[in-house]
Amino acid sequence: xxxxxxxxxxxxxxxxxxxxxxxxxxxxxxxxxxxxxxxxxxxxxxxxxxxxxxxxxxxxxxxxxxxxxxxxxxxxxxxxxxxxxxxxxxxxxxxxxxxxxxxxxxxxxxxxxxxxxxxxxxxxxxxxxxxxxxxxxxxxxxxxxxxxxxxxxxxxxxxxxxxxxxxxxxxxxxxxxxxxxxxxxxxxxxxxxxxxxxxxxxxxxxxxxxxxxxxxxxxxxxxxxxxxxxxxxxxxxxxxxxxxxxxxxxxxxxxxxxxxxxxxxxxxxxxxxxxxxxxxxxxxxxxxxxxxxxxxxxxxxxxxxxxxxxxxxxxxxxxxxxxxxxxxxxxxxxxxxxxxxxxxxxxxxxxxxxxxxxxxxxxxxxxxxxxxxxxxxxxxxxxxxxxxxxxxxxxxxxxxxxxxxxxxxxxxxxxxxxxxxxxxxxxxxxxxxxxxxxxxxxxxxxxxxxxxxxxxxxxxxxxxxxxxxxxxxxxxxxxxxxxxxxxxxxxxxxxxxxxxxxxxxxxxxxxxxxxxxxxxxxxxxxxxxxxxxxxxxxxxxxxxxxxxxxxxx
Amino acid sequence: xxxxxxxxxxxxxxxxxxxxxxxxxxxxxxxxxxxxxxxxxxxxxxxxxxxxxxxxxxxxxxxxxxxxxxxxxxxxxxxxxxxxxxxxxxxxxxxxxxxxxxxxxxxxxxxxxxxxxxxxxxxxxxxxxxxxxxxxxxxxxxxxxxxxxxxxxxxxxxxxxxxxxxxxxxxxxxxxxxxxxxxxxxxxxxxxxxxxxxxxxxxxxxxxxxxxxxxxxxxxxxxxxxxxxxxxxxxxxxxxxxxxxxxxxxxxxxxxxxxxxxxxxxxxxxxxxxxxxxxxxxxxxxxxxxxxxxxxxxxxxxxxxxxxxxxxxxxxxxxx
Numbered sequence: 012x013x014x015x016x017x018x019x020x021x022x023x024x025x026x027x028x029x030x031x032x033x034x035x036x037x038x039x040x041x042x043x044x045x046x047x048x049x050x051x052x053x054x055x056x057x058x059x060x061x062x063x064x065x066x067x068x069x070x071x072x073x074x075x076x077x078x079x080x081x082x083x084x085x086x087x088x089x090x091x092x093x094x095x096x097x098x099x100x101x102x103x104x105x106x107x108x109x110x111x112x113x114x115x116x117x118x119x120x121x122x123x124x125x126x127x128x129x130x131x132x133x134x135x136x137x138x139x140x141x142x143x144x145x146x147x148x149x150x151x152x153x154x155x156x157x158x159x160x161x162x163x164x165x166x167x168x169x170x171x172x173x174x175x176x177x178x179x180x181x182x183x184x185x186x187x188x189x190x191x192x193x194x195x196x197x198x199x200x201x202x203x204x205x206x207x208x209x210x211x212x213x214x215x216x217x218x219x220x221x222x223x224x225x226x227x228x229x230x231x232x233x234x235x236x237x238x239x240x241x242x243x244x245x246x247x248x249x250x251x252x253x254x255x256x257x258x259x260x261x262x263x264x265x266x267x268x269x270x271x272x273x274x275x276x277x278x279x280x281x282x283x284x285x286x287x288x289x290x291x292x293x294x295x296x297x298x299x300x301x302x303x304x305x306x307x308x309x310x311x312x313x314x315x316x317x318x319x320x321x322x323x324x325x326x327x328x329x330x331x332x333x334x335x336x337x338x339x340x341x342x343x344x345x346x347x348x349x350x351x352x353x354x355x356x357x358x359x360x361x362x363x364x365x366x367x368x369x370x371x372x373x374x375x376x377x378x379x380x381x382x383x384x385x386x387x388x389x390x391x392x393x394x395x396x397x398x399x400x401x402x403x404x405x406x407x408x409x410x411x412x413x414x415x416x417x418x419x420x421x422x423x424x425x426x427x428x429x430x431x432x433x434x435x436x437x438x439x440x441x442x443x444x445x446x447x448x449x450x451x452x453x454x455x456x457x458x459x460x461x462x463x464x465x466x467x468x469x470x471x472x473x474x475x476x477x478x479x480x481x482x483x484x485x486x487x488x489x490x491x492x493x494x495x496x497x498x499x500x501x502x503x504x505x506x507x508x509x510x511x512x513x514x515x516x517x518x519x520x521x522x523x524x525x526x527x528x529x530x531x532x533x534x535x536x537x538x539x540x541x542x543x544x545x546x547x548x549x550x551x552x553x554x555x556x557x558x559x560x561x562x563x564x
Numbered sequence: 565x566x567x568x569x570x571x572x573x574x575x576x577x578x579x580x581x582x583x584x585x586x587x588x589x590x591x592x593x594x595x596x597x598x599x600x601x602x603x604x605x606x607x608x609x610x611x612x613x614x615x616x617x618x619x620x621x622x623x624x625x626x627x628x629x630x631x632x633x634x635x636x637x638x639x640x641x642x643x644x645x646x647x648x649x650x651x652x653x654x655x656x657x658x659x660x661x662x663x664x665x666x667x668x669x670x671x672x673x674x675x676x677x678x679x680x681x682x683x684x685x686x687x688x689x690x691x692x693x694x695x696x697x698x699x700x701x702x703x704x705x706x707x708x709x710x711x712x713x714x715x716x717x718x719x720x721x722x723x724x725x726x727x728x729x730x731x732x733x734x735x736x737x738x739x740x741x742x743x744x745x746x747x748x749x750x751x752x753x754x755x756x757x758x759x760x761x762x763x764x765x766x767x768x769x770x771x772x773x774x775x776x777x778x779x780x781x782x783x784x785x786x787x788x789x790x791x792x793x794x795x796x797x798x799x800x801x802x803x804x805x806x807x808x809x810x811x812x813x814x815x816x817x818x819x820x821x822x823x824x825x826x827x828x829x830x831x832x833x834x835x836x837x838x839x840x841x842x843x844x845x846x847x848x849x850x851x852x853x854x855x856x857x858x859x860x861x862x863x864x865x866x867x868x869x870x871x872x873x874x875x876x877x878x879x880x881x882x883x884x
Contacts, residue, residue: 102845109629137630295736298828523828
């Protein structure tokens with residue numbers, strides 16, 4: 012009986028998978044290629060790729076990384092790396108292109124942020140090769156993954172309006188899929204100490220911050236960082252209650268594209284922030300504060316609330332216990348603040364729950380690459396089960412890279428009988444390095460083609476992670492955001508980019524001057540007129556056109 | 565550097581009538597070692613300053629790196645028009661000028677005054693210690709100096725903590741637009757005062773000692789000696805440096821400002837070079853950024869030529 016039920020379930024899953032696959036328009040899976048891809052005839056290929064925190068404890072460059080060495084052995088290729096500086100603001104990326112001394116392979120999400128027209132713009136300009144023909148001809152593993160796992164949402168995100176595949180974007184799997192991955196946290200131990208309820212509305216948050224302002228050691232209750240940082244833009248925790256984002260383009264209640272700073276509700280957010288500053292709940296240093304500084308303010312007891320990512324929750328609590336010398340130190344995730352008590356339970360539409368394929372990573376091949384087929388196949392292999400496992404979990408065994416001279420082999424991961432993968436204690440509880448650093452000595456996220464469920468469960472397995480996800484995701488949807496994977500044509504980009512460049516820095520400057528300076532909130536009306544004068548309506552129009560095309564995908 | 569208008573140097577008969585290249589060849593033959601020493605400087609300027617100038621062309625094009633400078637499409641003066649009719653022209657020019665004028669007004673005379681004061685100091689040991697201490701900051705990296713400045717000026721910084729003594733509220737000084745320029749100018753003066761005064765010390769040592777003896781015989785006190793001997797003695801140096809400074813009135817390095825500013829103080833801190841950096845290197849609008857930079861350079865050349873001409877007329881000291 013049990014076997015029959017299992018068989019039935021498997022059959023249903025198979026049918027559902029097939030239905031999903033048939034619903035998506037995909038090329039046929041091409042013939043599988045042989046490994047190694049090169050017999051040594053391909054010379055060294057240069058890869059542009061950012062480093063991941065922790066790797067520097069063991070390596071100077073990725074040339075020596077154990078996962079890269081194994082990738083080279085499998086494919087028969089020889090890779091060398093160019094690493095942009097940490098937190099590159101686009102300067103290194105852009106000058107690398109301008110130098111015309113291009114790397115052979117690009118592993119970066121910078122195209123969307125810094126190249127006018129994104130990946131398609133780079134293809135049109137002759138920087139990158141159009142990989143669609145390669146995918147159709149050689150993309151055995153990529154298309155196998157697409158046929159097996161993509162639903163219509165994934166397909167919409169993995170392809171652009173022109174049908175270009177976003178090669179290199181990682182698949183998001185449970186438990187991360189659908190979760191709001193960043194959000195606000197507050198000191199739970201202080202809530203208990205002051206006998207306060209967990210705040211749910213923006214006014215309740217205000218009152219809690221006021222109450223906690225007088226706690227010993229607290230300097231600024233809310234540790235804000237730069238408001239245009241990713242941590243705030245991914246949730247708009249402080250502005251969404253007013254019905255606006257702080258990041259420009261958004262959808263109005265009828266689903267039409269508008270620019271948030273033009274909306275009357277934007278002034279409500281400004282007024283609240285100004286009031287909070289005048290009451291000493293936030294401080295002026297936030298205009299230049301980095302995320303790690305904001306975290307440090309909470310973990311040292313100078314602040315009680317900030318925005319974090321769930322990958323930081325466990326560590327922040329541990330550091331907070333030590334930093335405040337308080338064993339009871341604990342952080343609790345907050346739901347997106349509602350406008351008032353009557354609005355509790357309504358979704359705000361400005362969250363960013365994780366959607367399959369929405370990350371901006373792209374694996375590109377330069378037009379100057381003399382071996383595009385071999386390069387493509389090497390990258391495509393990373394979509395295979397074996398390739399994904401190598402980059403997500405590292406090799407099964409490797410020489411201890413923290414003590415390379417000793418030459419001792421350590422276990423990195425193994426596969427359980429049920430097929431799930433498991434990191435060893437060496438990775439999970441390393442006495443020398445915490446998990447988020449040690450794993451990047453053996454794994455490479457930028458070359459991972461999926462966020463593997465087992466790995467995510469290991470990272471987010473603590474109750475504090477579960478609580479944060481539950482709270483942050485509770486009222487989260489992204490219905491008011493312009494889809495992040497819309498694609499603008501080269502002409503549209505040429506119109507939008509200069510306007511947005513001018514407008515963005517202008518509105519932040521003016522907003523900061525109102526919140527922290529002498530300007531009054533009503534002076535925002537003049538800002539609205541000014542940004543209209545800068546041509547924001549033209550930028551809205553081309554964004555609307557691109558959104559319409561995205562909706563029609 | 566200074567050109568003496570009434571030269572007493574002997575001019576060989578018929579020398580001026582010869583072809584420029586012939587004269588150069590003869591000169592090289594006469595002073596081979598001097599020309600050999602000059603060669604690296606010449607090569608440096610050709611490679612790094614003159615050869616890249618052809619890149620100015622991209623200011624008139626829609627430059628795409630893969631199409632190259634000559635393959636990219638011509639757009640005429642479109643990039644210039646975009647800047648001239650854009651929202652930031654006046655602010656960028658105003659900030660660049662006001663910061664430079666502040667540096668000229670305070671940063672230029674202070675090293676002269678400092679050199680004159682130290683020159684009057686009798687203790688050689690004390691003078692050398694002060695000189696060393698004051699020019700040491702010049703060797704500290706801009707990144708370090710600016711990082712320290714950012715930390716000192718935070719709401720909880722050392723400098724900020726002094727503010728209540730003067731009845732001012734403790735606040736992040738670098739986030740207040742009206743404080744940005746004075747802080748920037750003060751930081752630069754602190755870092756460059758000692759270094760900038762070195763050239764004036766060198767000029768002071770070249771003044772003929774007999775002039776001081778003659779002044780003493782004539783009954784001049786130390787103040788009068790400084791006024792009538794020392795200052796005129798270093799005047800050509802002062803004028804040359806002033807011309808160079810004025811020639812750079814529209815130039816300001818982007819790096820220090822970039823390290824200190826934030827959106828909150830763009831109103832007083834954003835200058836042409838930081839704008840060029842943001843639009844050109846961060847946002848990849850190479851042609852637009854080049855057009856802005858080119859306009860800036862043209863204004864600088866006009867300023868340099870005008871100041872040089874004015875100086876030649878007034879003081880008989882000039883660059884050429």
